[in-house]
Every structure is written in structure tokens, then in C-alpha cells.
Amino acid sequence: MIKIQGLIKEFQVKNKDKKVVTKRAVDNLSLQVKPGEIFGILGPNGAGKTTTIRMLTMETQPTLGEIYYNGESIKKNPREIKKLIGVVPQHINFDNDLTVGENMELHARLHHMSSEKRRQRIQEMLDFVELGDTINRMPRSLSGGMKRRLLIARSLIHEPKILFMDEPTVALDPQVRRRIWELIRALAANGTTVIITTHYIEEAEALCNRVAIVNKGKLIAIDTPEAFCNSLGRITVEWDDQTGHQYQFFESRQEAAVFAGTLEHGAHIRRTNLEDAFIELTGRKEGV
Template sequence: MIKVEGLTKEFIRKGRDGKAVRKLAVDGLSFEIGRGEIFGLLGPNGAGKTTTIRMLTMQTEKSAGRIFYDGMPLEGNEKAIKEMIGIVPQHINFDNDLSVGYNMELHGRLHHMASADRQQRIAELLRYIELEDTVNMPPRQLSGGMKRRLLIARALIHRPKILFMDEPTVALDPQVRRRIWDLIREMAANGVTVLLTTHYIEEAESLCNRVAIINKGRL
């Protein structure tokens, strides 16, 4: 489903002396993820996990390497691949001037979903994450766990085949975390491929079919 070969990201910044300083954030990663698999990326802060996800999801340009989705190279197939993927970011990024329903509506429109399909999908997903009663509330009124579940629902609105989740349960209490684990398992059981980053060893052990451990950008 996903194949990565020699993925590399180098940042160039100015040092204190004004000279260019090169930092290798991701250093030649290669791995494959199968359809319907839950694949975990583990490692300390600054290991390159988020940078890897940002390259895989076309938010950051890679310095070198190749990425394939379903056998298609990323280059030249960006639009088709964007239709295949959903992203659950590490940070909450809803528009608090809009209601829960309109946040979902906006995301559906960005994916060019037809109006009837969009409305049906929003209702279906809010029921799925048990937040149908919040449709007219602004996201700021939701608890941390509710916001995390809403991030997942928003990422699923266009029925992606692959879901990227960057620390989906960070700062949540154990009960809410396990509820989100159940959502992730159910998505994988329905054929969605999941790539997640986490700091929690027990989370990776409970959820993942396989894990890759990254440190200083290397596998």
C-alpha cells in the first residue's frame, strides 16, 4: 500500500555565526506498509517522526528518496494520492468561529464532495464517534477527548484508504485513550491502512501490527 525508499530530509539554517548549518532530520528511511495494517513510528522528540509524516502527506518537500502509494509514484500523481489519504494532526486545528457541523462541512467541500453525500457522511461520522449532539456547538466547548475524536472523523469524511495519525492520543487520560484505540482498530478492520506516531509503548503494543523505531532520523 505504501512503499518508501531512501526517504531523506535535510534542513539548512543559519548558525549563530551566520553560516549555513545543515541538519539531517530524516536519513534514508525505507519501509513498506500493507493494506489494512496499523503501522507505528516510535522514537524520542526530534527523531524525525512528524517530518516523515509531513513528507508522506506532501506538506513538506523531501530532499531525496521515493514514495509509492498502491504502486504509484508520488511525483505526478499528487491529486490522486491526496484523495486516498486522511490526516489527523498532532495539534488541534479547528476553526472555533464555526460549529462542529460546519467544520466538517468545510472539510467535505475541500474534497469536492457532493452536497447530499457530504451531509450524509457528516451525520454518519458524528454518530460513529458519538458526537451527534455537538453538531451546533463550537469546538472550543468540547473536551480534549471529544476534539481528538472529531479530528479523526474530519479526516475520514472523504473515505480515505490511508490514515496518518500524529500522536492521536497525546495528553489524554487512559479511559479516553482506549476509546480512541477502539476507533483505530475498527477503522483497520474496515480496510483502512493506519500509520501512527506515538510516544506510548503500550499504545504501540496494543494497536500496531508492526513498528519502526526512529532515532536521529534513522530506522
């Protein structure tokens, strides 16, 4: 289990007047991630998602607050905790002077794996992400989706129990995005805890057992996608009037239909989704 308690991250930055001011990127964040779940951190750009991941993976230190893995503070034994985690970064960061296999080999050596284990895991992970025939290719020759899958394979080389994925499908087309989703579901089915950050609302709704909605560095709410939707009402009526686009929530389709019948203009009746909850909680429409 991962426990975050009162996490704060502040940076010193220059404002438009070139004065140094303190910016709080993460503001008193507390939450817990259960073993084996797919946990999503959903928020608009600049909400503090990547900064949170960087603190959880020990790439940067919190200003204040505590992070625990299985009840043990990361301050106590960071080297052992790093063995438990894998990281899929938001940005592609392969060594383009090395082949796919050599990139995997380098990462395995950094984890002090034996030569026999390295050979086994490299081929096993490339096969898992359907890149087994690319081992001798250069990363620059791969498509965007193939590079994303290779990042996943590399992050899994040392068999981590917890996988962090920072915007894992950013800039990918819908077909490739869903292929990545299938890999994430397969990992969770095999017992890996997966923590993803995303600003794609439909991605969080499709994948995550629970979602934390963050905005301006603060935790707004945390629940299952279904519970978020049910808290508003399971059915949504949308319509347009003179003041703009409107919507209202109802518990049943029958209630929604009765209300829609009272409107002068046509209305659309549909199931409530996580985007509706996100907009209600943050007042923003992002990633759709």
C-alpha cells in the same frame, strides 16, 4: 501498499554561533506499509516522525528519495493520491468561528463532495466517534478528548483508504486514550490502513501490527511488537544493586526464577515488553 525508498529530508538552520548549517531530520529511510495494517512509527521527540508523516502526506517535499502508493510515485499524480489519504494532525486546527457541523462541512466541500453526500457523511462520522449530538456546538466548548475524536471524524469525511495519525493521543488521560484506540481498531477492522506516529511505547505495543523504531532520523529496526520482545527473551528479571537498576532476559519463567534466586536482593519477574526492546535498541527511555 506504501513504499518509502531512501527518504531524506534536510533543513537549513542556524546553530548557536548563528551560522547556517544543514540538519538532516530524516536519514535514508526505507520501509513498506502493508494494506489494512496498523503501522506504528515509534521514536523519541525529535526522531523525525512528524517530518516523515509530512512527506508521506505531501505537506513537504523530500530532499531525496521516493514515495510510492500502490506502485505509483507521488510525483506522478499527487492530486489522485491525496484522495486516498486522510490526516489526523498532532495539533488541533479547527476554525473556532464555525460550529462542529460547519467545520465538517468545510472539509467535505474541499473534497468536492455533493450536498447529499456531505450531509450523510457528516452525521455518519460524528456518530462513529460518538459526537453526533455536538453538531451545533462550537469546537472550543469540547473537551480535549472530544476534539481528538472530532479530528478523526473530519479526516474520514471523504472515505480515505489510508489514515495518517500524528501523535493521536498526546496529552490525553488514559481513559480517553483507550477510547481513541478503540476507534483506530474499528477503522482497521473495516479495511483502513492506519499509520500512527507515537512516543507512547505502550500505545504502539497495544495497537500496531508492526512497528518501525526510529531515532535521530534513522530507521533502527522494524518488526511486530511480539517479535521485538521475543528477540530479547520472553521473560525479564529486574533488580536493584549498588550500581543501579538492572535487568536480564530469559526464554522461560523457570530460567528467570532460577537466576532471580541467586540474587542477594529481591527481584521482579515479568513478561518482556516493547519498552525493553526500545531501550535496548536506542539506549533511551521515552514516553513512559
